[in-house]
Amino acid sequence: MLESGLFLKISDELKPTLSYLTFYFQGEPYLNPSFLDMVKLASDRKIYTSTSTNAHYLKDDIARKTILSGLHRIIISIDGTSQETYESYRLGGSLEKVIEGTKNLVRWKEELKSETPHIIFQFLVVRQNEHQIEDVYKLAEELGVDEVKLKTAQIYDFENGSDLIPNQEKYSRYKKLTSGKFSIKNPLLNQCWQMWQSCVITWDGKIVPCCFDKDASHTLGNSQSTSFSEVWKGEEYKKFRKSILKSRKEIDICTNCTEGMTVWA
Numbered sequence: 672m673l674e675s676g677l678f679l680k681i682s683d684e685l686k687p688t689l690s691y692l693t694f695y696f697q698g699e700p701y702l703n704p705s706f707l708d709m710v711k712l713a714s715d716r717k718i719y720t721s722t723s724t725n726a727h728y729l730k731d732d733i734a735r736k737t738i739l740s741g742l743h744r745i746i747i748s749i750d751g752t753s754q755e756t757y758e759s760y761r762l763g764g765s766l767e768k769v770i771e772g773t774k775n776l777v778r779w780k781e782e783l784k785s786e787t788p789h790i791i792f793q794f795l796v797v798r799q800n801e802h803q804i805e806d807v808y809k810l811a812e813e814l815g816v817d818e819v820k821l822k823t824a825q826i827y828d829f830e831n832g833s834d835l836i837p838n839q840e841k842y843s844r845y846k847k848l849t850s851g852k853f854s855i856k857n858p859l860l861n862q863c864w865q866m867w868q869s870c871v872i873t874w875d876g877k878i879v880p881c882c883f884d885k886d887a888s889h890t891l892g893n894s895q896s897t898s899f900s901e902v903w904k905g906e907e908y909k910k911f912r913k914s915i916l917k918s919r920k921e922i923d924i925c926t927n928c929t930e931g932m933t934v935w936a
Contacts, residue, residue, distance in 0.1 A: 672703040673874040677895060679712070681872060684899045686716060694722040696871055697885055701728035707740040714741030723748065723793070725764060729772030735779045737788070745788040747773055747816075750795045752806040759799045760835075770814065777815040792819045796842040797835040825927060829853050844929060855927060859919045863930050866912045870903075878902050880911060883924040 682689065692713050700706050700722050713720050723746035729737070737745070749769050751757030757766040776790060792811045794804065804821065811819045823844045826833045830852050837843050845853040865881045872878055876895035877887045891911060892902030902908060919925040 691719045710740040726769045726772035734775035742788040752803045801837045
């Protein structure tokens with residue numbers, strides 16, 4: 672888990688130019704006991720803060736602390752409106768806990784008369800739940816959620832198809848070819864805005880190009896031992912940016928990337 676000391680070091684370095692902080696990557700942010708303290712520090716510095724959660728840990732006291740932290744935006748993953756459908760993707764998850772956590776958050780937001788966070792239900796559309804799209808809008812309205820966003824799913828080894836790919840193609844990132852194989856819908860253009868505007872810093876300080884580098888296989892530096900500025904302007908970053916401009920299709924994390932595609936259905 673990201674330690675408060677490392678977070679403070681990074682945020683102090685980036686304070687002059689940092690405008691947006693995304694507090695999630697490949698795990699559940701509420702597992703970190705210092706998470707909301709970090710959010711409050713960032714919010715107090717007028718940095719826009721966002722997170723994504725499975726809502727299983729939004730107990731009453733944590734929901735209240737979330738509102739008081741100044742968090743601006745929270746995405747709640749709800750990938751089914753029945754337990755059977757929900758757990759077909761969220762293995763071991765509880766829809767009841769998601770609903771309970773959402774209720775706690777909405778109630779405290781109203782009680783504290785807070786305009787934030789903007790509460791989003793994110794519905795990752797897969798074949799098993801695409802029949803419940805209308806239901807998730809109804810549920811969101813009943814609970815007082817601010818917005819519903821339908822998101823297309825990233826599929827690993829998509830070329831041969833997957834039982835997760837929706838039947839309705841508009842909810843899929845992939846298209847079926849005449850050969851029976853699948854390809855990603857967007858062309859792999861040799862460009863990427865993220866290389867010059869954002870990055871991901873892992874819990875242990877590794878600086879990686881973007882959220883598609885899920886295993887930190889393209890580590891460009893480490894903020895524990897080096898300043899962010901040195902890494903951002905360093906040779907490794909320059910080489911990686913050049914490789915993007917030369918041929919994105921040769922970079923493993925780029926071949927299933929949605930840069931240039933609308934991932935929200």
